[in-house]
Amino acid sequence: MKPEAQLIDQVSPLSTEELRKINAYWRAANYLSVGQIYLLDNPLLKQPLTLEHIKPRLLGHWGTTPGLNFIYVHCNRIIKEQDLSVIYITGPGHGGPGLVANTWLEGTYSEVYPDVAQNEAGMKKLFKQFSFPGGIPSHCAPETPGSIHEGGELGYSVAHAYGAVFDNPDLIACCVVGDGEAETGPLATAWHSNKFLNPIHDGAVLPVLHLNGYKIASPTVLARLSHEELESLFIGYGYKPYFVEGSDPEIMHQRMAATLDIIIAEIKTIQREARRNGVAARPCWPMIILRSPKGWTGPKKVDGQKTEDYWRSHQVPFAEMATKPEHVKLLEQWMKRYKPEELFDESGGLIPELLELAPKGVRRMGANPHANGGLLLKNLNMPDFRDYAVEVSKPGQVMGEATRVMGTLLRDVMQLNENTRNFRVMGPDETKSNRLGALLEVTNFTWMAGTLPEDEHLAPDGRVMEILSEHTCQGWLEGYLLTGRHGLFSCYEAFIHIVDSMFNQHAKWLKVSKEIPWRQPIASLNYLLTSHVWRQDHNGFSHQDPGFIDHVVNKKANIIRVYLPPDANTLLAITDKCLRSRDFINVIVAGKQPQLQWLDMDAAIKHSMAGIGIWAWASNDQDAEPDVVMACAGDIPTLETLAAVDLLRQHIPDIKIRVINVVNLMAMQPQEEHPHGLSGKDFDALFTIDKPIIFAYHGYPWLIHRLTYRRNNHKNLHVRGYKEEGTTTTPFDMVVLNDLDRFHLIGDVVDRVPRLSRVGAYVKQFVRDKLVEHRQYITTYGEDMPEITNWKWPYS
Template structure:
């Protein structure tokens, strides 16, 4: 519908108020309503922030407020342009949502002064759209993820509309380019809607943007090719732009409502073509046209701070004052500094305000996951290490029933690898969601599926983050080597969790759970490119209060760990488990006890009847555990008098002291497992220096010798792979001989036998293309 004169006046007033507040945040320490002439002491000593994208974000917000009120929409607002923080804060304050969570930032002149002062100021709030910002589910510190977060928020939220502003600089990133395809996974029956708004203001920090400089016909064809119907709003005249934006939003929302109505009543034939908005407006719109004789508005120079010498330059102060007064603040804020009724009432009320929408504080909506008793899915173990199973296939049956019991709050994401990772049982409970063409030869594809596969780790991660941040649960399974693709996304999410732990109004959300399989030690067929356990190192760079790493050695321990992770809150849990047939070491009851401890002695694999050991064989990870037990077996045969203790680590954080991690093992307990002065040979799943890093503060650290992946790999057999990295049983025995006092001299012949065994096994693989039967079929013999 067309805006009438009164609505035009009110939307413009709201927009001007948001712009005024945004400029004030960037520049002012004091004198927020310009009741006196600006003086140097009113100006911040360091001018930080980004103006260029902000007026466009405020423009969208103002117009979305209208359609929320008129249509009673449940809507959240995702701001893709990373440093649009002034806009997010300004609108939250205008709506009152900001004051509700920060009562000292009152909606009056003093509150406005505090609002301005805190922005990009020591002890204040960041310049980007951060966790501290009410209404935000998207960390603006890194570009490329806004649209995928928006779709993640919309899944299983049938009444939600997610408006998402995509910056034209952000649109150049690989993740954002892939995110346009998320519409092929959006179910108009079960899911909500996403309204992308591509904001073309022409420039990044110092360069033009690609999408703003290609012919409009080419741009629209590209967006149509992605499956959208673009509606264009372009210009710089406020009156025209307000009228056109209102018209376009009404058209887009009518189309969204029609798509959902038809799909939910009689069903859709084919995939819907969802509407989107292309907004073309000047960079730094309504700001200074020129500064010092150089064009600013509509150029890259308005990207950050249009005038940088305001404190020292009287002419710049005069220009700032004129700029801010051009918004006519006396019409927008009353005598107390509070927004006038015309501005306040333009915003929706209560939870319909985008700054107060509960979906943007997902923990407030979170329901406990309904989880079956994982013990019922456990493998029956007739004896420690005597039978084999595929750990992730066993887990798949458990996850299948988690899906069944949580039909609108649990999803599994993975890059085309659900079956490859042996999780195929979940497809008994749900298809893989798919809105595009389906052929007769396809399997397990369906419109209403909740297993999500797309060959983009970025999309899997982003969908899951959006899903979790709006109050649901999920799991991301991935080949271990390629989860590195989302290192930066993991970083941003971990930072979000750390910050929100200090914000009482942010309720805890379900943990981000990674299942990393097809791991380094069993990528023998794919080779060197697929062999990399380094994600663990990335994870452990993050704050201890938000990260957890688990290395379950068999199927039953994987079940126990998975149950714990799915129930947890506000963590990133990384679980590494193999998918190939592997020995079952522990019964379900033993697995529960062992995982509860996180680290422990396996008495059944140790010798010495509880006496102090001569050597400790430690292990973390399924393949390192196998090789450690095989080495323990050899040591029993070769040195029956040697007291060998086997210690298995499930929770990697137990290696740290309590001062470094909440799961850390107290020194007395650590030293009881690893007596000072006793050599420790540690077989580790990842890069060996990571264990040294975790345990460096421990007494006896000099006794610790770690074997792990040392960047040696190729296409070869599983046992040759561990031999390439000196993690094999024979080398572990050699490490014991080299480190146990008094053993080296009398064991020289044994050591030579171990060297010969390695050579024999390598020659066998080169001749026959597989490992010798005594390796392939080894089981714990006692």
């Protein structure tokens, strides 16, 4: 039987007195929201409003705010009545005035910011600071108590809400989705998160699709759909929609209260039956479609033009205060319609009978500890990563798949934390492909949709989450981390760009939250980027792009970390470090294909701790100055560098080579710019101040120049990396196409070491011949030459 949309009418659960108080509380929130946008002074309008009381620059968004306030006050009622744990996620872009207003009314704001007290002086500060230099942003930023979702960029609210309630069985996330946000691709996909929500172990999301009709200057798509089409759409998504529609406050309060009563009862019934029976069948979760006027309760017309229930109320309904004195009067009339004298006492605090409407303590949505996840964060129970070591008795002799080895570590992390249920792995349909399949030995893919007899590893209580939307995967993980849990996001390197902007927003969140004393540290956002640029020979050019690293290093140094482990043991050490870290974004780039292994576990630990170092076993300059420094970062560049070193030592026996491997990319930056950066003295000791440096790098070569342009020996630095050449070809041909192969590296050494000019012609001829042989061989046999595929490090 299919669910039917519900329009609750002819029901009045609120008594006359309850209705009066709820409406008054809503008026108070609206009054405070308008005041934040407009006022510098005279917060209670005890004096006639003048231009001096108004901000010179009017910034903010009014249109969505009264609807957000309406939902908030009704959440307060149901929380208090039924002792619920609820967080409030605001998708509508700049709904900040409403959330700040409501957390001030409930007392949370003044607790974390004592100087913004619940009195007239505090109200004045509340108003002045909003969108004001030295103040707070206009959206629900980290500074806003109760917020885990900025709302400055649209599309992620639903994914964040579901991520927050996974493994939080008693939590409800009220997620307001603006009708502008509902037009975004990430949001459209995130509706399907209900196919992953387990009513036994997880909490519930209450989506509220808030249709107020308009974006900045044009209609929204969903607001122009008929009731029947909207009903069909969301039933198709798997929800049971309830409609709350209208503009008359008294009628709307009764409808919203009645609807929430029914929905919370349904959520409790779903969870109670699933938990009692132990059967996690996918239900039709309820949701609300709220239609209310844009700019509700604001001025209906300004300068003769429609404002309320129209796009003109989206931001600041009217400005030009200095040139249009009638606007000052209009503002005063608007704010006085809320009757502040009935809402606030003489000192500026909310009157006692309205204070009683807010929940108490941690039941307040602004004070819910799930919205300050570090308060709830528990350390992962971690195995000893050294137990998973690949045995390496000699460098470059043993083959291994780095991410497959990492997968066994993650498997046991998952199992050791099974009881606490605070670790998940997420990615877009690539867990097995990325060699992390060992996870499926102890858990399954999370799956609440239909199954077939032949399906494998699908289960409602699975803890590996896959959906072919990078946005949804990251949104889930961010919501999970921000509410105090741990996780990892695995993705093909080329397609992690899809979430460039989400990465931006999370990096900004972490940057700001680190500066807020009451925000506790959360587990780091960990990316594993595999199926990387140098081993996409079967997929071709479309799958070849290492540029996410360039994007990452634009962010603050105290937020981002980039690791390029050259082998499995180093990857194990780095993974352990990342899973234990707090308040970082860790990017790990590691290939999944079989590769030569270089370091035993003891050496790998030391190397990963240092982040950069001379590989003495590969160098022969211990008793003299090097002729050349050969540096590498990344597994394939490391392989090609060492193969080049071998050939150079064969063809030029007296050459002195120093080999440096970089596992922590940020070590290349000066110490003054990144905490992991090398000091100038240490950098010079490693790279010399005057010798040629041939640097084989995993990504775009100019990033290394950007990180090192202030170094003493930068003039002698020559970087090889990816240069946008690729196709469906052999693994070695990929590096040849981009001039990163061993033969091109040899040519660079000959060209840049002055004393080799006399003997270099023969070596250069060898290089040219080998490249010709390579081309002829792969076009004949379709695979790389045996001397390439069978090469191993020949020295002890």
